[in-house]
Amino acid sequence: MMAPLIERFPSHCPLGHRLGGRRMLVGWDNRSDPPQRIWICGRCDIVMHSTDYPWPSAD
Ligand SMILES: [Zn+2]
Numbered sequence: 810m811m812a813p814l815i816e817r818f819p820s821h822c823p824l825g826h827r828l829g830g831r832r833m834l835v836g837w838d839n840r841s842d843p844p845q846r847i848w849i850c851g852r853c854d855i856v857m858h859s860t861d862y863p864w865p866s867a868d
Contacts, residue, residue: 819857822850 834849
């Protein structure tokens, strides 16, 4: 799978906290095969994997 030119990320975490900027942490899960992007909500620390959800791009 090609990496997108513009990085997409969830607009909200599953609990409804708005993400973006300092409201989230961006990580990389090397233990996955293939490795995948992860996001961590800055409010509730929930971890979101890029392959788990059909996230829309943030506005
Ligand atoms: Zn959250």
